[in-house]
Amino acid sequence: MKIIEGGVTAPQGFWAAGVAAGIRKKGKKDVALVYSEVPAATAAVYTINKFKAAPLKVTEEHLTNGMAQGMVINSGIANACMGQQGMDAATKMAEMAAEVLKINSTDVVVASTGLIGAPLPLDTLEIGIKEAAEVLSREGGPSAAEAIMTTDLVKKEITVQLEIGGKTVTIGAMAKGSGMIHPNMATMLGFITTDAAVEVQCLKKILKEAVNATFNMITVDGDTSTNDMVVLMANGMANNPVVTMDNQYYEVFQAAITEISVILAKMIAQDGEGATKLIEVKVSGALSLGDARKAALSISSSSLVKSAIFGEDANWGRIVTALGYSGAEVDPDKVDVYIGDLLMAENGTGLSFDEVKASEILAKQEVIITVDLKLGEFEAKAWGCDLSYDYVKINAAYRT
Amino acid sequence: MKIIEGGVTAPQGFWAAGVAAGIRKKGKKDVALVYSEVPAATAAVYTINKFKAAPLKVTEEHLTNGMAQGMVINSGIANACMGQQGMDAATKMAEMAAEVLKINSTDVVVASTGLIGAPLPLDTLEIGIKEAAEVLSREGGPSAAEAIMTTDLVKKEITVQLEIGGKTVTIGAMAKGSGMIHPNMATMLGFITTDAAVEVQCLKKILKEAVNATFNMITVDGDTSTNDMVVLMANGMANNPVVTMDNQYYEVFQAAITEISVILAKMIAQDGEGATKLIEVKVSGALSLGDARKAALSISSSSLVKSAIFGEDANWGRIVTALGYSGAEVDPDKVDVYIGDLLMAENGTGLSFDEVKASEILAKQEVIITVDLKLGEFEAKAWGCDLSYDYVKINAAYRT
Numbered sequence: 001m002k003i004i005e006g007g008v009t010a011p012q013g014f015w016a017a018g019v020a021a022g023i024r025k026k027g028k029k030d031v032a033l034v035y036s037e038v039p040a041a042t043a044a045v046y047t048i049n050k051f052k053a054a055p056l057k058v059t060e061e062h063l064t065n066g067m068a069q070g071m072v073i074n075s076g077i078a079n080a081c082m083g084q085q086g087m088d089a090a091t092k093m094a095e096m097a098a099e100v101l102k103i104n105s106t107d108v109v110v111a112s113t114g115l116i117g118a119p120l121p122l123d124t125l126e127i128g129i130k131e132a133a134e135v136l137s138r139e140g141g142p143s144a145a146e147a148i149m150t151t152d153l154v155k156k157e158i159t160v161q162l163e164i165g166g167k168t169v170t171i172g173a174m175a176k177g178s179g180m181i182h183p184n185m186a187t188m189l190g191f192i193t194t195d196a197a198v199e200v201q202c203l204k205k206i207l208k209e210a211v212n213a214t215f216n217m218i219t220v221d222g223d224t225s226t227n228d229m230v231v232l233m234a235n236g237m238a239n240n241p242v243v244t245m246d247n248q249y250y251e252v253f254q255a256a257i258t259e260i261s262v263i264l265a266k267m268i269a270q271d272g273e274g275a276t277k278l279i280e281v282k283v284s285g286a287l288s289l290g291d292a293r294k295a296a297l298s299i300s301s302s303s304l305v306k307s308a309i310f311g312e313d314a315n316w317g318r319i320v321t322a323l324g325y326s327g328a329e330v331d332p333d334k335v336d337v338y339i340g341d342l343l344m345a346e347n348g349t350g351l352s353f354d355e356v357k358a359s360e361i362l363a364k365q366e367v368i369i370t371v372d373l374k375l376g377e378f379e380a381k382a383w384g385c386d387l388s389y390d391y392v393k394i395n396a397a398y399r400t
Numbered sequence: 401m402k403i404i405e406g407g408v409t410a411p412q413g414f415w416a417a418g419v420a421a422g423i424r425k426k427g428k429k430d431v432a433l434v435y436s437e438v439p440a441a442t443a444a445v446y447t448i449n450k451f452k453a454a455p456l457k458v459t460e461e462h463l464t465n466g467m468a469q470g471m472v473i474n475s476g477i478a479n480a481c482m483g484q485q486g487m488d489a490a491t492k493m494a495e496m497a498a499e500v501l502k503i504n505s506t507d508v509v510v511a512s513t514g515l516i517g518a519p520l521p522l523d524t525l526e527i528g529i530k531e532a533a534e535v536l537s538r539e540g541g542p543s544a545a546e547a548i549m550t551t552d553l554v555k556k557e558i559t560v561q562l563e564i565g566g567k568t569v570t571i572g573a574m575a576k577g578s579g580m581i582h583p584n585m586a587t588m589l590g591f592i593t594t595d596a597a598v599e600v601q602c603l604k605k606i607l608k609e610a611v612n613a614t615f616n617m618i619t620v621d622g623d624t625s626t627n628d629m630v631v632l633m634a635n636g637m638a639n640n641p642v643v644t645m646d647n648q649y650y651e652v653f654q655a656a657i658t659e660i661s662v663i664l665a666k667m668i669a670q671d672g673e674g675a676t677k678l679i680e681v682k683v684s685g686a687l688s689l690g691d692a693r694k695a696a697l698s699i700s701s702s703s704l705v706k707s708a709i710f711g712e713d714a715n716w717g718r719i720v721t722a723l724g725y726s727g728a729e730v731d732p733d734k735v736d737v738y739i740g741d742l743l744m745a746e747n748g749t750g751l752s753f754d755e756v757k758a759s760e761i762l763a764k765q766e767v768i769i770t771v772d773l774k775l776g777e778f779e780a781k782a783w784g785c786d787l788s789y790d791y792v793k794i795n796a797a798y799r800t
Contacts, residue, residue: 051724051732051748081720083749116717117750226721317516320481321626324449332451349483350517389789
């Protein structure tokens with residue numbers, strides 16, 4: 001497996017574009033189109049928020065046959081909580097994309113991100129979609145990746161290559177997500193394209209597993225949004241032997257999709273609103289995978305832990321506090337806590353530690369917290385970021 | 401029922417004191433003693449955090465007979481996550497208080513709040529306890545209320561009076577809690593004293609119910625601490641007919657304890673670290689009380705809702721988002737959302753609203769959010785505060 005630069009147009013047969021239609025502030029790209037030369041097996045994972053936005057519902061419907069050939073995404077307006085008007089707008093958005101791409105509208109994936117409860121400006125959007133179609137190209141990945149950003153500071157793209165049955169398979173991806181990021185797809189959009197040939201049920205399983213271990217293990221502020229989804233399109237143009245659940249290619253392809261998802265997830269956490277540091281929390285020795293994940297997420301989500309890391313304060317008591325209310329099975333007299341490689345508490349009891357060394361560890365851009373529950377064999381990682389003044393600044397007046 | 405000024409020494413027979421022993425920064429009061437002239441029926445509710453601090457365990461043991469006569473509380477050091485050393489320190493703390501109060505150590509309630517994982521300085525504490533005993537008085541309530549503060553900006557005390565069987569009964573209370581406040585007693589301490597005569601099982605039930613509707617419905621940062629508890633001592637010196645579960649006094653006394661708890665809970669939320677506004681969230685029309693509480697807490701805990709309120713931004717989309725992931729039963733097409741008395745969304749769909757009126761509502765010190773689920777008969781209130789720059793400032797370097 002090789003990690004290289006590139007995004008959704010890196011795999012064979014994918015075209016993309018991103019343009020500034022005027023939905024966001026003047027000059028900012030806000031409409032993205034992605035197109036596959038041939039229909040692609042397509043899987044998606046959606047938010048668990050009960051107020052699932054209209055574009056997700058429309059996409060879910062379009063993907064009942066497991067196939068798609070295009071994607072249209074806008075930033076600026078989420079098209080959520082708009083009732084029938086929102087459903088109509090999302091359907092219309094798919095139709096507009098289908099028209100310019102000359103495909104069926106049921107083969108279009110629709111996604112939106114931005115302000116909730118405001119109407120999608122369909123006229124502006126249409127101009128954008130037409131313009132995007134005109135500049136659609138095999139080099140358009142970075143431009144599309146820009147167009148899906150909202151409060152993101154950096155564009156998130158990555159490409160992975162691997163061999164399947166003697167053929168080079170390329171996986172490209174772009175993502176957005178900054179605030180409101182939490183397990184289960186919180187205002188996080190991920191689009192993964194590949195020229196691999198993959199059986200569609202297998203593709204669904206692979207995406208689900210990858211998302212659970214990666215996108216669902218990042219958190220910026222604990223809010224799970226109405227709009228998040230991760231989509232994976234596989235168009236088969238690499239001519240590899242088809243990946244199925246039963247053959248030897250399954251594992252290597254799963255590993256590649258998980259790897260690309262880890263990279264995107266960490267990019268998102270690192271770019272969390274106001275973030276100055278990436279926090280990785282590793283929980284080991286759990287009685288179950290569910291416990292390990294709950295514990296890791298609880299620690300990485302704690303405002304007090306996040307503030308302490310921002311302040312470079314080795315306040316490990318907040319780590320055990322977050323562990324204690326995580327719902328995971330814990331024996332308070334067994335837990336070991338590390339910040340970096342420095343043991344802070346052993347068997348649930350605080351140790352005196354080297355404050356100078358702790359400060360050095362906490363001064364780094366990436367802080368690793370390790371908690372060993374010493375109860376079982378399961379482990380999980382979660383990623384988050386510190387809580388800074390800028391988080392508040394960004395979110396105090398998002399709408400205005 | 402009459403709400404008046406005063407604290408834990410307002411009811412007959414209660415004495416208190418607060419002194420600066422030197423556990424916290426120079427000059428800040430950090431040790432409180434409370435004493436009842438006669439043994440009192442005593443109930444307590446404890447944190448659900450699995451890392452329950454030593455003082456809570458010792459108190460739980462001391463209250464197995466439902467009686468206590470004194471309370472000793474320190475701020476500065478939480479005496480949590482200290483293993484056997486912590487248990488020994490908490491036991492010793494009770495013994496030191498028992499000695500100066502001339503009561504049995506098993507009749508002493510022990511509480512601590514502050515930094516986790518550091519040893520209680522027993523020598524300093526002993527000096528403080530002795531000093532407090534010397535200045536113990538019937539007017540010592542305010543002084544004790546000061547000594548239990550940590551990052552609190554204001555002292556939290558209140559007194560309620562009511563008639564039970566022709567006798568005036570007084571209930572006094574003090575509380576602390578600022579950051580780390582979340583349902584189930586997160587770093588929140590509440591001490592309620594009363595001269596009412598109440599049967600002890602009845603007292604336990606009354607406290608439990610009051611806590612569930614009040615202290616467990618406030619949130620500052622979503623973190624549930626290792627040290628929180630609420631204690632209720634009833635010494636019977638008002639000579640009222642004993643309140644029992646079966647007589648007519650039960651309801652009025654329950655109402656009074658709930659009322660005093662609501663007032664304290666709102667004081668705590670209002671004084672949340674860095675708070676500039678109190679947020680009250682009322683959820684009605686829920687299918688169950690549990691659903692109403694989950695929904696109200698989810699909204700009041702959302703960092704995005706809290707940041708929006710700080711920024712006086714009528715971003716109601718974040719309210720439905722928090723509702724959507726709360727776990728409460730919700731029909732997205734039925735929900736109405738109000739900010740103040742302004743209807744922002746009806747049947748789950750955004751309305752155009754008067755931005756000027758919204759700004760006026762959001763400019764107030766207290767913002768009320770109302771959500772009607774229109775599914776059932778249950779309702780609940782939760783209280784929280786906005787998320788400001790100062791929250792981050794306070795928590796980034798708490799330890800140092």
